[in-house]
Amino acid sequence: MSELNDMTDQVTLSEKQKQLIERVGVQHEKAGFSPAAARVVALLLVSPVPELSFDQIRETLGLSKSATSNALNFLINTDKIDYITYTGDRKRYFKSKISSWRESMKDAIIKITGTAALMEEILEQRPDSTPEFNKSLSEVIDFMRYINQELPALYEKWEKRNT
Amino acid sequence: MSELNDMTDQVTLSEKQKQLIERVGVQHEKAGFSPAAARVVALLLVSPVPELSFDQIRETLGLSKSATSNALNFLINTDKIDYITYTGDRKRYFKSKISSWRESMKDAIIKITGTAALMEEILEQRPDSTPEFNKSLSEVIDFMRYINQELPALYEKWEKRNT
DNA sequence: TTTATTGTTCTCTTTGTTGAGAACTAAAAA
DNA sequence: TTTTTAGTTCTCAACAAAGAGAACAATAAA
Numbered sequence: 001m002s003e004l005n006d007m008t009d010q011v012t013l014s015e016k017q018k019q020l021i022e023r024v025g026v027q028h029e030k031a032g033f034s035p036a037a038a039r040v041v042a043l044l045l046v047s048p049v050p051e052l053s054f055d056q057i058r059e060t061l062g063l064s065k066s067a068t069s070n071a072l073n074f075l076i077n078t079d080k081i082d083y084i085t086y087t088g089d090r091k092r093y094f095k096s097k098i099s100s101w102r103e104s105m106k107d108a109i110i111k112i113t114g115t116a117a118l119m120e121e122i123l124e125q126r127p128d129s130t131p132e133f134n135k136s137l138s139e140v141i142d143f144m145r146y147i148n149q150e151l152p153a154l155y156e157k158w159e160k161r162n163t
Numbered sequence: 164m165s166e167l168n169d170m171t172d173q174v175t176l177s178e179k180q181k182q183l184i185e186r187v188g189v190q191h192e193k194a195g196f197s198p199a200a201a202r203v204v205a206l207l208l209v210s211p212v213p214e215l216s217f218d219q220i221r222e223t224l225g226l227s228k229s230a231t232s233n234a235l236n237f238l239i240n241t242d243k244i245d246y247i248t249y250t251g252d253r254k255r256y257f258k259s260k261i262s263s264w265r266e267s268m269k270d271a272i273i274k275i276t277g278t279a280a281l282m283e284e285i286l287e288q289r290p291d292s293t294p295e296f297n298k299s300l301s302e303v304i305d306f307m308r309y310i311n312q313e314l315p316a317l318y319e320k321w322e323k324r325n326t
Numbered sequence: 327t328t329t330a331t332t333g334t335t336c337t338c339t340t341t342g343t344t345g346a347g348a349a350c351t352a353a354a355a356a
Numbered sequence: 357t358t359t360t361t362a363g364t365t366c367t368c369a370a371c372a373a374a375g376a377g378a379a380c381a382a383t384a385a386a
Contacts, residue, residue, distance in 0.1 A: 016288060024281060032195060034374065045300075048290045054333065064376045069334055090332060090384070099299040101306075118187060125179060127211045136262040137208075139325075143268075146321045154317070158309045162302075197344065217363065227346045232364060253354070253362065 009055040011047055021046050036063055037071040041080055044096040051084065051093035079104070105155075109148055116144040172218040174210055184209050199226055200234040204243055207259040214247065214256035242267075268318075272311055279307040 013021070021042040028038035039061050044050065052060070058068040072094060075081040079100075083092040097104075123137045176184070184205040191201035202224050207213065215223070221231040235257060238244040242263075246255040260267075282304045289297050 014288075020284060020288065024285065027278070027281060030195070032193070036375075045285050046288075048292070050293050050296050065333075066335075066377080067375045070375085073334090092332085096296075098296070098303065101299060101303045105306075115190070118190060121183060122187065122208050125177075125183065125209070129211070130213050132262065133213050133259075136264060140261065140264045142325070143264075143318075143321055146324075147317065150317055150320075154310065154313055155306075157313075158306055161309075162305070199345070228363075229347080229365075230345045233345085236364090255362085 009053065009059045011043075011049060011052065011056055011060040013047070013060070017046050017048075034071065034074070036061075036067040037074050039063075040068075040071045040075060040094075041096065044081060044094065045098065051095045053091045053093055057094065079107075109151060112144050112148055116141050116148075119144075172216065172222045174206075174212060174215065174219055174223040176210070176223070180209050180211075197234065197237070199224075199230045200237050202226075203231075203234045203238060203257075204259065207244060207257060208261065214258045216254045216256055220257065272314055275307050275311055279304050279311070282307075 021039060024042035024045060025035070025038040028041055029035060033041070040057060043057060043061060044052065047060075054068060054072070057063070057072070058065060061068075063071070072081070076083070080097055081094050082097050083094045085092055119137060119141045123134060123141065126134050126137070128134075184202060187205035187208060188198070188201040191204055192198060196204070203220060206220060206224060207215065210223075217231060217235070220226070220235070221228060224231075226234070235244070239246070243260055244257050245260050246257045248255055282300060286297060286300045286304065289300070291297075
């Protein structure tokens with residue numbers, strides 16, 4: 001697949017696409033991703049070719065091997081990306097896990113449940129001398145649990161609406 | 164309010180409360196707060212006395228003045244806390260903004276709208292050659308918008324349920 | 327066996343974050 | 357006016373995060 005040295009596994013991107021990768025990247029940085037990992041998820045969403053090799057990612061984003069390796073492993077561990085292989089090709093082709101967004105939504109909901117539980121612990125040890133405060137806390141907890149309970153039905157409704 | 168030097172504006176907390184502050188603090192660190200800011204919001208949720216002065220916060224959490232000042236200002240700027248004053252007392256008493264959780268929810272929903280818009284931009288520039296991928300992207304966008312649209316009604320339903 | 331491919335891991339530098347402590351400031355009190 | 361109160365801001369040190377580049381490893385190909 002290379003005569004002496006290819007040296008250009010780079011993916012061709014328009015200016016618009018490059019800029020979009022940066023914007024989506026920044027959004028992910030705000031969610032706690034490292035700059036490198038944020039650019040990688042972004043690239044895998046924006047790239048016209050959705051399955052990219054280690055070197056395609058590295059060269060397109062201008063990252064070092066270590067940064068690329070660490071970013072890819074982090075994203076695999078946190079279920080943001082996945083990879084596939086092809087017989088007779090040792091490379092791994094990395095791809096966004098956007099297709100399993102339903103699972104991600106479920107995980108996000110589980111997190112809300114955890115927050116509600118922690119809030120409940122706070123509420124349980126609060127004195128009766130702060131009724132207003134306690135009421136607010138109790139409301140948030142109740143609302144979170146309500147949302148949690150209603151979301152599956154809402155999802156079904158959406159699923160049916162889209163035939 | 165002090166004869167020469169009080170030196171103990173500290174809030175008395177049980178072991179359980181201290182531990183809870185740490186756990187709630189860590190949760191907020193994961194959401195991007197600095198350790199100091201995370202402990203301050205946590206303290207203001209757990210403390211039996213819900214309105215605390217600068218020095219009560221500083222001494223209870225064992226923070227420096229600069230860390231306390233920066234944390235409080237950050238939390239005020241991001242609408243996580245608020246303060247009240249009392250006539251004839253120059254101190255500000257800081258309190259959690261948990262009571263305005265309805266506003267926070269609205270803000271969270273606005274953020275989802277922003278994400279959907281960014282995703283839409285990605286979708287718009289994608290080639291037709293990746294129909295599966297594009298479909299997933301389109302689904303997430305549509306689902307986010309659906310949730311967004313249905314949430315107000317869901318909120319009303321919750322509000323009525325609670326008489 | 328030797329060489330090439332596909333990454334991983336280690337070390338080191340750069341950069342950024344966190345917060346302590348002291349100096350400073352503005353307003354009120356004495 | 358001088359002092360006290362209630363914080364803010366500055367400087368600095370300790371520490372952590374990010375990533376570059378080189379060395380290394382594991383497997384496959386020649």
